[in-house]
Amino acid sequence: MNVKHVIWASIVSTTISCQSVKKEYNSFDEYPIRQGQLAEMEYAPDETKFSLWAPTAEEVRVLLYDSGNEGSAYHTLPMEVGENGTWNLTVKEDLNGKFYTFNVKVNGKWLGDTPGIMAKAVGVNGKRAAVIDLRSTDPEGWVNDVRPALKDYADIIVYEMHHRDFSLDSVSGIRHKGKFLALTEQGTTTSSGEKTGIDHLKELGVTHVHLLPSYDYASVDESNLDKAQYNWGYDPQNYNVPDGSYSTDPYKPDVRIKEFKQMVQALHKAGIRVVLDVVYNHTFNTEDSNFERTVPGYFYRQTVDGQLANGSGCGNETASDRAMMRKYMIESVLYWINEYHIDGFRFDLMGIHDVETMNEIRAEIDKIDPSIFVYGEGWAANAPQLDEGQLAMKGNIYKMPRIAAFSDEMRDALRGGWDDNKKGAFLIGEPGHEMSIKFGLVGAISHPQVITDSVNYTKKPWALQPTQMISYVSCHDDMCLADRLKATMPEATDEERAALHKLAETFVMTSQGVPFIFAGDEVMRDKKGVHNSYNSPDSINTINWKNKTVYKDVFEYMKGLVAMRKAHPAFRMGDADMVRDRMEFLPVEGNNVVAFILKDNANGDSWKNIIVALNSRKEAAKLAVPAGRYTVVCKDGKINQAGMGQVSGGELLIPARSAMIIHQ
Numbered sequence: 001m002n003v004k005h006v007i008w009a010s011i012v013s014t015t016i017s018c019q020s021v022k023k024e025y026n027s028f029d030e031y032p033i034r035q036g037q038l039a040e041m042e043y044a045p046d047e048t049k050f051s052l053w054a055p056t057a058e059e060v061r062v063l064l065y066d067s068g069n070e071g072s073a074y075h076t077l078p079m080e081v082g083e084n085g086t087w088n089l090t091v092k093e094d095l096n097g098k099f100y101t102f103n104v105k106v107n108g109k110w111l112g113d114t115p116g117i118m119a120k121a122v123g124v125n126g127k128r129a130a131v132i133d134l135r136s137t138d139p140e141g142w143v144n145d146v147r148p149a150l151k152d153y154a155d156i157i158v159y160e161m162h163h164r165d166f167s168l169d170s171v172s173g174i175r176h177k178g179k180f181l182a183l184t185e186q187g188t189t190t191s192s193g194e195k196t197g198i199d200h201l202k203e204l205g206v207t208h209v210h211l212l213p214s215y216d217y218a219s220v221d222e223s224n225l226d227k228a229q230y231n232w233g234y235d236p237q238n239y240n241v242p243d244g245s246y247s248t249d250p251y252k253p254d255v256r257i258k259e260f261k262q263m264v265q266a267l268h269k270a271g272i273r274v275v276l277d278v279v280y281n282h283t284f285n286t287e288d289s290n291f292e293r294t295v296p297g298y299f300y301r302q303t304v305d306g307q308l309a310n311g312s313g314c315g316n317e318t319a320s321d322r323a324m325m326r327k328y329m330i331e332s333v334l335y336w337i338n339e340y341h342i343d344g345f346r347f348d349l350m351g352i353h354d355v356e357t358m359n360e361i362r363a364e365i366d367k368i369d370p371s372i373f374v375y376g377e378g379w380a381a382n383a384p385q386l387d388e389g390q391l392a393m394k395g396n397i398y399k400m401p402r403i404a405a406f407s408d409e410m411r412d413a414l415r416g417g418w419d420d421n422k423k424g425a426f427l428i429g430e431p432g433h434e435m436s437i438k439f440g441l442v443g444a445i446s447h448p449q450v451i452t453d454s455v456n457y458t459k460k461p462w463a464l465q466p467t468q469m470i471s472y473v474s475c476h477d478d479m480c481l482a483d484r485l486k487a488t489m490p491e492a493t494d495e496e497r498a499a500l501h502k503l504a505e506t507f508v509m510t511s512q513g514v515p516f517i518f519a520g521d522e523v524m525r526d527k528k529g530v531h532n533s534y535n536s537p538d539s540i541n542t543i544n545w546k547n548k549t550v551y552k553d554v555f556e557y558m559k560g561l562v563a564m565r566k567a568h569p570a571f572r573m574g575d576a577d578m579v580r581d582r583m584e585f586l587p588v589e590g591n592n593v594v595a596f597i598l599k600d601n602a603n604g605d606s607w608k609n610i611i612v613a614l615n616s617r618k619e620a621a622k623l624a625v626p627a628g629r630y631t632v633v634c635k636d637g638k639i640n641q642a643g644m645g646q647v648s649g650g651e652l653l654i655p656a657r658s659a660m661i662i663h664q
Contacts, residue, residue: 028298031055032084033323038331040116041100043131048095052102052116053324054294055085059105062089063113068099068123068130068251069223099128106296114293117328119238120335121253124223126216126238130253134339137257139265147343148271150207150371153404153467153514154574157562158275159206160475161519163214163246164230168542172196180246180259183209184266194548202270204522204555205562208373209267210275210346212476214260216241218284219535222250230541232476232534233277234348235284235314239332264341273343275373276336280320280329281352281380282312291318299325301385311352313381320353321386329357330364337365343372350376351393352384355400358392362402370402375470375514378405378462397444397462404514406470409457410440414473414504415484421531424488427500427616431591438585438594443512444469445576449585463513465576471513473504474521476533481505481518482526498524499657502557502637503614506659509561510571510612512579522558523547553637560639564661567641569603570610578603588623592616593654595623607663615654623652625662634661 025031034053042049050062060081063073079087079102101113115122115129122129150156167174167182171190174197176182188197195203213233220229222244233243242260244250264274283289286308291299301309301319311317319325336342347353358374365372378394389396394405412418413436416425426433435454442450443466444458452460463469474481481504485497492500501524508515519525520543527533530540548555565571573579582603586595595613598605611630615621627650631643636655638644647662654660 025056028319028322031295031298031322031324033327034084034086038118038328040102040118041120041129041131043096043133045094045096047090047092048131050079050089050091050100050102052079052087052104052294053085054087054104056106056295056298057081057087057104058108060087061103062091063101063103064091064095065099065101065128068128068253069125073101095131096133098131099123100131101128102294104294111293111296112288114290115238117290117294117299118240118331119290120240120339121257122216122238122241122244123253124244124251125221126218126241126244132253134257137254137261139258139262142261142265145265145268145341147341147369147371148207148268148273150273152572152574153373154512154572155566156208156373156514157206157565158208158210158470158514158516159201159204159519160210160212160516162212162232162476162541164538165541165543166519167197168538169545172545176248178246179248180214180242180256180263181248183263190545190548192546192549194545196545196548198266198270198272200548201272204559205566206272206517208273208275208344210344210516211277213277213279213348214243214246215239215276215278216243220245225250228538230535230538234279234534236279236282237284238290239278239280240335261340268341273373274341275344275346276342277346277348278333279348280332281318281347281349282314282316283318286316295324298322299328303385309385311380311382311384312349317352317380317384320357321390326357326360329353330361333361334364334368337368337372345372345374347374347376347392349380350405351378351380351391353392354386354390355392355396356390358400358403362400366402373404374402375404375406395458395460395462397468398464401464401468404468404470405462406472406475406516407440407444407513409436409444409455410471410507410511411473413437413440413456414507415481416488418478421479421484421487424484426592427485427504428488429592429616429618434591434594437507440469440471440513441507441511441594441596442466442579442583443471443576445579447580447583463576465574466512466579467514467574469511469513470516471508471511472516472518473508474518475516476518479529479531480525480527481521482524483529486526487529496657498551498554499637500616501554503616503657503659505558505561506612506614506634509565510661512571512573512583515565517558519543520547522555524551524554557637557639560634560641564633564639564641568605568607568610570598570605570607573603586611586613586623586625588621590621593621593623595654597626610661610663611652613652613654613660615656615658615660617656619656621654621656623654625650625652628664630662630664632660632662634659
């Protein structure tokens with residue numbers, strides 16, 4: 001028996017009575033597991049069934065309200081305890097449009113109102129759950145909505161965006177600024193005629209949109225949306241309901257649900273899949289959280305001395321290794337797939353969760369659709385309260401064969417470490433980062449030319465397949481790429497930084513990992529140098545769509561990179577053995593040049609012997625290549641798949657601070 005369970009259980013263990021039978025739990029392992037689904041409200045016109053898993057409760061009540069935020073309960077109804085610690089109540093009337101909360105009594109104390117842990121519709125600010133018919137929230141044609149085709153994870157190109165960042169700019173031409181519906185609007189442009197919104201995504205060519213947290217989070221007051229409020233949303237309140245601040249009416253429970261579905265439907269019609277950023281590792285608060293007000297102590301890990309563990313750095317860490325938390329996470333993910341047609345999940349601080357839970361989630365998803373993509377951050381903020389070998393850390397990705405993780409190795413080798421904004425790396429000409437970059441280019445797999453002893457952070461390959469590695473240089477966290485280049489090259493011109501911006505994105509797009517673009521990087525967006533803009537004002541976070549005109553060449557280059565990757569399978573082989581066999585690094589003299597050849601007709605590609613050469617030096621670099629005649633498709637910050645001339649011989653001259661790509 002785990003000693004930390006015993007200590008905490010001694011604090012919260014409760015005697016519950018059911019027909020005069022007493023039951024005590026000496027550890028969390030003894031808590032009963034609810035059978036069937038965790039549904040807490042099942043609506044029908046003639047009756048509504050309420051149920052709540054609360055095995056330590058002495059009493060449980062359901063409170064019914066006319067309003068989602070005003071007035072007192074018009075009914076307070078006792079629930080009856082049933083099997084496996086689940087309390088039940090059936091109300092024989094039509095409750096459609098009403099609101100409800102639960103209140104649980106433990107150790108003689110009423111814990112306070114909660115919408116439950118599995119609320120699927122809520123009123124403003126998520127304090128009360130709503131009784132609704134979910135089918136009434138389906139937009140027209142929803143039953144025929146299908147996710148866009150995807151043959152292989154290697155074909156994925158992810159675009160990470162925040163709803164307000166993407167659509168709030170006054171020149172975006174988007175009507176529903178900062179809302180789910182912004183991604184349903186077609187034909188939006190800037191005053192200069194540049195495409196914005198969903199048309200911009202189609203023009204860029206991405207396959208997946210990764211939405212920053214879009215469930216109901218706590219830090220934005222939905223009752224005061226006339227006041228500008230901003231948060232990334234990593235402060236979960238209700239995991240299974242869309243956030244009201246991104247809807248046109250947060251007071252009406254059906255509106256946020258329908259509009260979220262309309263957004264997914266529009267993206268699917270545009271050929272783009274939708275990834276949801278999920279934050280099961282912690283909650284916004286602890287004592288007043290839905291978890292704690294339902295089954296005190298159970299859903300959170302504790303330290304050996306009985307204090308709350310804090311692997312998230314946010315005050316608590318959830319206990320994915322406990323049976324009902326694991327069940328909760330699985331059901332929540334499946335609910336988003338089945339009800340909202342979500343196509344992928346990004347797990348925040350995935351390293352707090354245990355490997356077994358992540359593999360079970362993956363297995364249950366596979367029963368629905370194996371093409372649904374799962375990835376996450378393979379780390380935690382602080383050491384979680386589990387053995388490192390059990391945790392879904394980056395180093396244990398090999399234990400999770402169909403789950404991917406972000407690679408900070410190549411990211412920081414390119415731009416510099418996250419802990420010092422002003423310290424650059426390969427991009428600004430700092431030597432010694434080449435091996436870490438090669439590690440990222442092969443997709444974090446073992447490769448005969450990658451000496452892992454020389455790789456930053458990682459001394460062994462952690463991916464079994466290249467599609468288990470997310471390749472990126474910028475994301476919502478930390479400085480975006482444009483700001484990082486300004487911080488590390490304060491004297492550089494816009495043109496010099498734009499050249500290195502293109503070079504950085506070339507690494508990402510020619511990596512055998514799954515490429516990931518931070519929204520706005522394709523137009524050199526900045527955040528005024530703010531490192532952690534999670535609650536910074538819109539003036540910091542909003543993408544300036546004028547940049548698409550100012551940095552048109554950067555956008556066209558990024559668009560060209562995406563198109564080239566999609567057109568040529570050699571850049572996305574998706575198989576570790578094939579990468580080891582056909583991707584060969586070329587010898588270079590000196591530092592700050594990385595070059596590789598994709599040999600022969602890699603993976604059925606029409607281009608043969610593709611050579612990618614990447615030079616961050618201030619001067620041109622010579623590179624010995626296999627003698628022959630090649631077509632140039634990328635040079636001097638331009639891409640043209642049809643060809644930009646020919647080169648012959650056994651030596652290549654790579655222009656300064658740029659990439660050169662040639663093929664036979």
